[in-house]
Amino acid sequence: MARKVLVLGEVRDGQLRNVSFEAVSAAKTIAEGGEVVGVLLGESVNQLAEELIQNGADKVVVVEDEKLAQYTSDGFAQGLLAVVDAEKPEGLVIGHTSLGKDLSPRLASKLNSGLISDVTGIEVTGDNIIFTRPIYSGKAFEKKIVTDGLIFATIRPNNIAPLEKDESKTGEVSSLSVDIKDLRTIIKDVVRKASEGVDLSEAKVVIAGGRGVKSEEGFEPLKELAQVLGGAVGASRGACDAEYCDYSLQIGQTGKVVTPDLYIACGISGAIQHLAGMSNSKVIVAINKDPEANIFNVADYGIVGDLFEVVPMLTEEFKKLKVNA
Numbered sequence: 001m002a003r004k005v006l007v008l009g010e011v012r013d014g015q016l017r018n019v020s021f022e023a024v025s026a027a028k029t030i031a032e033g034g035e036v037v038g039v040l041l042g043e044s045v046n047q048l049a050e051e052l053i054q055n056g057a058d059k060v061v062v063v064e065d066e067k068l069a070q071y072t073s074d075g076f077a078q079g080l081l082a083v084v085d086a087e088k089p090e091g092l093v094i095g096h097t098s099l100g101k102d103l104s105p106r107l108a109s110k111l112n113s114g115l116i117s118d119v120t121g122i123e124v125t126g127d128n129i130i131f132t133r134p135i136y137s138g139k140a141f142e143k144k145i146v147t148d149g150l151i152f153a154t155i156r157p158n159n160i161a162p163l164e165k166d167e168s169k170t171g172e173v174s175s176l177s178v179d180i181k182d183l184r185t186i187i188k189d190v191v192r193k194a195s196e197g198v199d200l201s202e203a204k205v206v207i208a209g210g211r212g213v214k215s216e217e218g219f220e221p222l223k224e225l226a227q228v229l230g231g232a233v234g235a236s237r238g239a240c241d242a243e244y245c246d247y248s249l250q251i252g253q254t255g256k257v258v259t260p261d262l263y264i265a266c267g268i269s270g271a272i273q274h275l276a277g278m279s280n281s282k283v284i285v286a287i288n289k290d291p292e293a294n295i296f297n298v299a300d301y302g303i304v305g306d307l308f309e310v311v312p313m314l315t316e317e318f319k320k321l322k323v324n325a
């Protein structure tokens, strides 16, 4: 059954986040040959519409307003609800990012719809679209179908492959004027914590440090390895609590959930709360002095040793591989 499916294009620092392209791909599956409509909300986001179309959207609706320059749940909900009202979609897909996690329950309640959150896979079987999502902190997966009403899902970054970009693809871009009003919060400025390089939640490679790195300086070899591999640095709560790094790096049940292609855990014991944030990574490498550490139970490759010897060795070897590639 062909459906119209809306996708929110998430913009950060004037650029579309990768998860937006993954959301377009998810929407394409849900649309089953129907129309995928990108939605852009912001102050001057019109110029990003073409990129959303080249990545698979059939058309894009843009809502521009200075009150949407910074994300607020009030403002973005008003903008997106207006587009839903105008387009009357059968499906809606948003990234399961901080923004998506904040916005989606509000939308679901306003639209009186269900919500399948944190989706990691979508397949069409006969008449059903089956959504897979992790439960019990990633220890099990459940499969869900929507039997009635709007098919509304948030998708976990790095799990659903984006479509191939087609630079020759064109589509209609229209703007919708929405009276964004009665905002309870006005964000005047966003001061970001200094974060270098790749965005942790979308990184293909994550080098994470735990209490075993022993100090703030102990993160330096991890940063170097991350740089060589084009990855991001993450941390366990143990490392954050010990003030070796900022809490924005924390991975786990009460931190970020990541699913990179490669996760290298350095000096992390593998507490269940940490595993909740990384155990679905595609390849896990653990470096730990303790051969009994729990992290080895989820690792594909385990290196028993001192991270301060192993990490620089890996960095050197990867550098050589890159030179010879």
Ligand SMILES: Cc1cc2nc3c(=O)[nH]c(=O)nc-3n(C[C@H](O)[C@H](O)[C@H](O)COP(=O)(O)OP(=O)(O)OC[C@H]3O[C@@H](n4cnc5c(N)ncnc54)[C@H](O)[C@@H]3O)c2cc1C
Binding pocket: 209, 210, 211, 212, 213, 235, 236, 237, 238, 239, 250, 251, 252, 253, 254, 255, 256, 266, 267, 268, 269, 270, 271, 272, 273, 274, 277, 287, 288, 289, 290, 293, 305, 306, 307, 308
């Ligand atoms: C409600 C709740 C929520 C939580 N949420 C999270 C969360 O989101 N994320 C999270 O990570 N934790 C979370 N925790 C904390 C979690 O239970 C653990 O305490 C924490 O993950 C431990 O961090 P760690 O592995 O870095 O430290 P440790 O458990 O102290 O492990 C350090 C490891 O480093 C190894 N090591 C030491 N020196 C070296 C060396 N030179 N080379 C190699 N290995 C070395 C040791 O063998 C050890 O295995 C939560 C806890 C609670 C109660």
